Amino acid sequence: MRNKRWLVYGGLGLLVILFPFSVNSYILDVTIKICLYMVLALGLNIVPGFCGLLDLGYVGFFATGAYTTAILVNRYGWSYWWVIPLALLSGAIWGILLGAPTLRLTGDYFAIVTFGFSELVVLLTRNWGSLTGGARGFPGIKPPSIGGYKFPLVPPIAYFYLIVLFLILTIFVMIRLSDSRLGRAWFAIREDEVAAESLGINIMWYKTIAFAISASFGGLAGSFYATYARNLHWTRFQFWESIIILCMIVLGGLGSIKGVMLGATILVSLAEFLRFALDKLSLPPDTRYLFYGIIMIVMMRFRPEGLLGTTRVKREMHKRE
Amino acid sequence: MRILNIDRITMKYGGLFALKDVWFEVKNEEIVSLIGPNGAGKTTLFNIVSGIIRPNSGRIIFGQDGRDIVGLKPDRITHLGIARTFQNIRLFPNLTSLDNVKIGCHCRTKTNFLGAILRTPSSVEEEQYITQVGMKYLSFVGLQDAKDKLASNLSYGDQRRLEIARALATEPILLLLDEPCAGMNPAETKGLMRLIERIREQEITILLIEHDMKVVMGISDRVVVLDYGIKIAEGKPEEIQKDKRVIEAYLGKDIDYA
Amino acid sequence: MDYIISGLTMGGAYALIAVGYTMVYGIIGLINFAHGEIYMFGAYFVFAMIVETSKNTSFLISLFMLVIFGITIYLFLRDKFSPLPSLALSLVGGSFLSGFTFFLFLTSIPFYLAFLLSMIFTSCLGMAIEFIAYRPLRDAPRLAALITAIGMSLILQNVARLIWGARTRAYPDQLIPSIIKTQTINGEFLTDKLLSKMSFFELLLKGHKIRIFGDTYISSLKILIILLTILIMIILHLIIHKTKIGKAMRACAQDKVTASLMGIDTDRIITYTFAIGSGMGAVAGILNGLAYHNLSPTMGYKAGVVAFAAAVLGGIGNIPGAMVGGFILGLAQSIAAWIGLSQWIYGVAYAVMILFIVLRPTGIFGKATAR
Structure with a gap:
């Protein structure tokens, strides 16, 4: 039994190692995007999926991670590898700073504050030219390197391995967390705050932890994005980005790790498809959001537990006490 | 030895008194029942003791060190050793269930x-302990076979x-039970009375809200009667059954004992 | 001075939108993210009606209107007839009405008429949204309803983008009747002599810049907009406090279950709430279009956020509070622009909103309506 499992893991590992050599650079790029969004979506999932709180400002943490990385690497000459833990940490710190005062409020207010935060981050990146490059963006972020080997952009094989590593780390943490004392406390809060509190769970504390962990994964994804995209532009971090990530979770299944990954895969692929399709129809590329909107409404109406949602979320999403 | 001292608790909603200067004591390993017609303020009192709402005035002294728990958050109070159930489950x-x-x-x-992510030896051990304790209490109430059922699928x-x-x-040191027998058939009620007595054997003190007088008179050491937020009687079950004001409060308003 | 007037104009628009947010929140406890988009549609409907729109675009709008009218009619017929005939009737009625609107959009019609029709259209839009998107989820958890509201906002924004394209549009100057034109005669301000001969109202109606003192002039259009905003608010106040519907609305906001026990059809009242809120949103959109010549599919989102901040400022659920909040934020934004922070005007709104939520979630008036 145990051997069999390791065989499966080994096979999967081999596939991952060989994968970048068997596809062209476009497919590889899309795959990297999918993995990046999986990390993002899994990170966000902690808040609405595990705790039942709506976080509309997740992209703010993505932006903080990305700009922190860009500034430290380019302006201060840090090695990318040292930036990674810092990006994680900065996300967590921001999460606590923002979460601690707002999480005691009801969900709606919390959602709005997170939204306001992410829009403030966007304004900051756009207007604070000396630090972030302002409206022109932040160009020419140095690639990471190991020894003397600089990560090449074409083909982005090294980046692929890096993001897969991040993704594995994320999935690992998520699985461990959801099956622990911490995860149970979150589920309890999601299902009934009053009962959770009466069982000795400090709601504020656990919500703040959830928010901080979620934020630090946003920061991690941001740090990867900065080195992969090589230049940052504030338009990339607008509110709608948060909504896309939320949409992935909703589509795949709130709280379900597999579902969230499926959602990320579907929506990134859909975005690629729409890019061509809308171009063919000579429609503005932003119209793709129409589909995201439709997905969100249809899912909430007819299958609120998502494609791979568990029954428990299903019951919960269908009925409120 | 006294374990809980409700000291002149007053709770007002607007101009209306939900509780007015209510005071009584609960002694170690006692079963005390709180009874009274609907709207007498019993559940309000439970919510105050468990920290969900804050009274306008009064103190609640809990435990051996005589600490006032008014103003503490519910999770702190649970840590100190007060657990509760809810009237509407x-x-x-x-x-x-598990x-x-x-x-x-x-x-x-x-x-x-960090322990959860890294699965440190101590956290693995603790997780095993939690499962063990969980199973222990499930079997204590006789639900060991339903451990993998969703709570909502239980009867x-x-x-x-x-x-x-x-x-x-x-x-907990003190367990608050809010109408545990509501909606149960006589056989289930009997089982629950046994269960409550077994809990007391675990050296846990019990404060109980109950409408079923058979239960109240059968297992309580003492009974406290509230009516319109005021304590109108306190004493042994036999005494309460004969108390004029209690009979008036119940019968005068055509509320039957069930 | 000009900044203050601009601030008040903008503030008026925010106030009108904020009222929509606050009314809906008060009655069903939902942040209606799509409300900003309703404001945007209000502005665009007028645009489509007062200019000659191409056949294709008109057709697209009418198609959209067919859906909206169809749903609205169905919503009202549903109580009286069984589903099938009311569906058929609403299809017929919807097609008829949207066919009619096709010509409205194709040709150009007077501004006043467009203004009125736009209000009606957006009210239908609001009611339809509530019926198809929010009502089925009324007993669902908040998370689901909020996500639906965001989805609705995305859909509406992009329907507008599909119909009118992403670029900025403006109301044509010459089509706006002379009374609300901003230009002065021959591009010159009137002399003191002439001014003294005209009454304030004449000036207002003739559409000149009005001289306050020294070299300070204000555009009469903006004053008119502010006055109109206030007028509409008074009307709203009267509706809410003097009419039966208003009374029912207040009852529903207090306690829906009890209200329904008193024989109030809560669904109907919620529908009316959306209709009124949306109509006011449309007015805000149109006035804003007049004042700033600036229509884009994202305008609703931008203004919507500030208006929501205004609703928070006034204490969400509190209608007069929302109005005051709107004016305060409008002023705050124009003051920010005045002291050279024009890049940060939205930041001001976000910051105010966050501070208020954190420090005083019940709003400036401190009424305990916050949940």
């Missing part, structure tokens, strides 16, 4: 998030018992 409906009880173990365990009586198991898992 508040389980986590979409989690399994998980429900495991969440009850929360405040007596301490794995943090009504089983849900009540699961809620008690969950409260016991917080390892």
Whole structure:
């Protein structure tokens, strides 16, 4: 039994190692995007999926991670590898700073504050030219390197391995967390705050932890994005980005790790498809959001537990006490 | 030895008194019943003791060190050793029975998030301990076979018992039970009375709200009667049954004993 | 001075939108993210009606209107007939009405008429949204309803983008009747002599810049907009406090279950709430279009956020509070622009909103309506 499992893991590992050599650079790029969004979506999932709180400002943490990385690497000459833990940490710190005062409020207010935060981050990146490059963006972020080997952009094989590593780390943490004392406390809060509190769970504390962990994964994804995209532009971090990530979770299944990954895969692929399709129809590329909107409404109406949602979320999403 | 001292608790909603200068004591390993017509303020008192609402005035002294727990948050109060159940059952409906009880173990365990991610030996050990304790309390209330069932799929009586198991898992000194027998058939009620007595044998003190007079008179050491937020009587069950004001409060308003 | 007037104009628009947010929140406890988009549609409907729109675009709008009218009619017929005939009737009625609107959009019609029709259209839009998107989820958890509201906002924004394209549009100057034109005669301000001969109202109606003192002039259009905003608010106040519907609305906001026990059809009242809120949103959109010549599919989102901040400022659920909040934020934004922080005007709104939520979630008036 145990051997069999390791065989499966080994096979999967081999596939991952060989994968970048068997596809062209476009497919590889899309795959990297999918993995990046999986990390993002899994990170966000902690808040609405595990705790039942709506976080509309997740992209703010993505932006903080990305700009922190860009500034430290380019302006201060840090090695990318040292930036990674810092990006994680900065996300967590921001999460606590923002979460601690707002999480005691009801969900709606919390959602709005997170939204306001992410829009403030966007304004900051756009207007604070000396630090972030302002409206022109932040160009020419140095690639990471190991020894003397600089990560090449074409083909982005090294980046692929890096993001897969991040993704594995994320999935690992998520699985461990959801099956622990911490995860149970979150589920309890999601299902009934009053009962959770009466069982000795400090709601504020656990919500703040959830928010901080979620934020630090946003920061991690941001740090990867900065080195992969090589230049940052504030338009990339607008509110709608948060909504896309939320949409992935909703589509795949709130709280379900597999579902969230499926959602990320579907929506990134859909975005690629729409890019061509809308171009063919000579429609503005932003119209793709129409589909995201439709997905969100249809899912909430007819299958609120998502494609791979568990029954428990299903019951919960269908009925409120 | 006294374990809980409700000291002149007053709760006003607007100009209306939900509770007015209510005071009584609960002694160690006693079963005290709180009775009174609907709207007498019993559940309000429970909410105050468990910290969900804050009274306008009064103190609640709990435990041997005589600490005032008014103003503490519910989770702190649970840590100190008061657990409760709810009148309208508040389980986590979409989690399994076992998980429900495991969440009850929360405040007596301490794995943090690093421990959870790294699965340190101590956290693995603790997780095993939690499962063990969870199973222990599930079997204590007789639900060991339903451990993997979702709480919402249990029968009504089983849900009540699961809620008690969950409260016991917080390892309380004092257990507040809000109408545990509501909606149960006579056989289930009898089972529950036995269960309550078995809980007392675990050296847990019990404060009980109950409408079923058979239960109240059968298991209580003492009874406290509230009417319109005022304590109108207190004493042994036999005394209460004869008390004029109690009979008036109940019969005068055509409320039958069930 | 000009900044203050601009601030008040903008503030008026925010106030009108904020009222929509606050009314809906008060009655069903939902942040209606799509409300900003309703404001945007209000502005665009007028645009489509007062200019000659191409056949294709008109057709697209009418198609959209067919859906909206169809749903609205169905919503009202549903109580009286069984589903099938009311569906058929609403299809017929919807097609008829939207066919009619096709010509409205194709040709150009007077501004006043467009103004009125736009209000009606957006009210239908609001009611339709509530019926198809929010009503089925009324007993669902908040998370689901909020996500639906965001989805609705995305859909509406992009329907507008599909119909009118992403670029900025403006109301044509010459089509706006002379009374609300901003230009002065021959591009010159009137002399003191002439001014003294005209009454304030004449000036207002003739559409000149009005001289306050020294070299300070204000555009009469903006004053008119502010006055109109206030007028509409008074009307709203009267509706809410003097009419039966208003009374029912207040009852529903207090306690829906009890209200329904008193024989109030809560669904109907919620529908009316959306209709009124949306109509006011449309007015805000149109006035804003007049004042700033600036229509884009994202305008609703931008203004919507600030208006929501205004609703928070006034204490969400509190209608007069929302109005005051709107004016305060409008002023705050124009003051920010005045002291050279024009890049940060939205930041001001976000910051105010966050501070208020954190420090005083019940709003400036401190009424305990916050949940």
